[in-house]
Amino acid sequence: MIDERLAIVVVTYNRAELLAELLESIARLTRAPWRVVVIDNASTDQTPEVLKTAARLFPDGRLVVERQATNTGGSGGFSRGVGLALELGADWMWVMDDDVEVLPDALESFAPWMERFRCLHGRRYDVDGTPFYWQARFNQFLGVPLPYSVRTFSSQGYAITNSGTFEGMLIAADIVRLIGLPDPRFFISWDDAVYAWVASQYTQVGYVDAFVMQKKRRQKQIKLVIRHLNDSSSMVKYYVMRNRGYVWRYFQIYGKLHPVGFGLGTFLTFAKELVRLVAVEHSPHGLRQLIRGFHDARGLRRDPDWAPMPPLAAAPRQAVAPE
Numbered sequence: 534m535i536d537e538r539l540a541i542v543v544v545t546y547n548r549a550e551l552l553a554e555l556l557e558s559i560a561r562l563t564r565a566p567w568r569v570v571v572i573d574n575a576s577t578d579q580t581p582e583v584l585k586t587a588a589r590l591f592p593d594g595r596l597v598v599e600r601q602a603t604n605t606g607g608s609g610g611f612s613r614g615v616g617l618a619l620e621l622g623a624d625w626m627w628v629m630d631d632d633v634e635v636l637p638d639a640l641e642s643f644a645p646w647m648e649r650f651r652c653l654h655g656r657r658y659d660v661d662g663t664p665f666y667w668q669a670r671f672n673q674f675l676g677v678p679l680p681y682s683v684r685t686f687s688s689q690g691y692a693i694t695n696s697g698t699f700e701g702m703l704i705a706a707d708i709v710r711l712i713g714l715p716d717p718r719f720f721i722s723w724d725d726a727v728y729a730w731v732a733s734q735y736t737q738v739g740y741v742d743a744f745v746m747q748k749k750r751r752q753k754q755i756k757l758v759i760r761h762l763n764d765s766s767s768m769v770k771y772y773v774m775r776n777r778g779y780v781w782r783y784f785q786i787y788g789k790l791h792p793v794g795f796g797l798g799t800f801l802t803f804a805k806e807l808v809r810l811v812a813v814e815h816s817p818h819g820l821r822q823l824i825r826g827f828h829d830a831r832g833l834r835r836d837p838d839w840a841p842m843p844p845l846a847a848a849p850r851q852a853v854a855p856e
Contacts, residue, residue, distance in 0.1 A: 540621065572599055643743070777799050
């Protein structure tokens with residue numbers, strides 16, 4: 534599988550220094566990717582200069598850059614990036630934000646798992662080099678991802694999940710054609726978790742015990758018993774709550790919605806954001822955005838014209854692989 538056409542898809546916005554480090558790490562991979570697709574979300578910093586310089590790291594034309602006219606958010610960027618990779622002829626897309634670095638042997642670490650899964654995630658290190666904890670599985674009654682520990686890995690070194698992250702999701706082109714592109718309407722937040730959840734309705738999604746990248750952006754955070762809680766912007770707080778409306782619709786269309794449980798999950802999500810405000814950020818700034826997002830989510834749930842992202846190829850409604 535490693536010899537198939539694998540494209541790394543990066544979405545960037547105003548993080549020129551981190552982007553430069555990521556591209557340098559990609560150039561150091563011991564197995565070169567087929568293409569490196571970078572979507573610049575209308576950055577206003579030195580990103581264009583970084584990308585111009587980075588072209589020297591990929592002299593054979595493997596670096597493909599597309600600049601958006603406006604900032605479409607991570608969701609819009611990944612939707613376009615995955616679509617562009619497909620147009621170029623990619624067989625696999627490894628999607629990531631601009632605030633990570635890839636490990637030199639990452640593609641070799643993925644290779645055996647690509648024989649087993651069509652959508653998967655590897656592990657990553659935190660900024661300080663310690664293993665990064667990932668909240669990795671949807672509770673379908675609550676409609677929220679609940680955490681599990683590395684002890685969840687089987688003796689064979691993997692776990693089956695139904696959630697995902699665009700900080701390292703690796704997905705095959707045939708699954709993308711089956712489920713459609715990432716939904717740009719999310720803008721930010723919940724888009725990656727829902728995308729992998731939709732994929733899990735058709736194929737097994739794997740979380741493998743193999744380190745493939747490291748987080749590079751430092752954030753204010755507190756350490757809880759089994760996870761970290763980072764700070765976030767007011768804009769993110771709004772979309773965390775607003776996009777619950779989209780999560781509702783996706784669960785509804787696939788027949789997995791439990792309205793009472795989902796309401797409880799939304800309450801827990803709101804409560805977690807309040808804890809973030811008090812314990813991490815020590816500020817009430819953002820509370821208004823949480824309330825506004827909660828209100829707007831109700832409108833999305835009632836939108837009569839809403840439809841999920843369409844498949845790019847004919848597909849059965851569902852073909853869930855047994856766990």
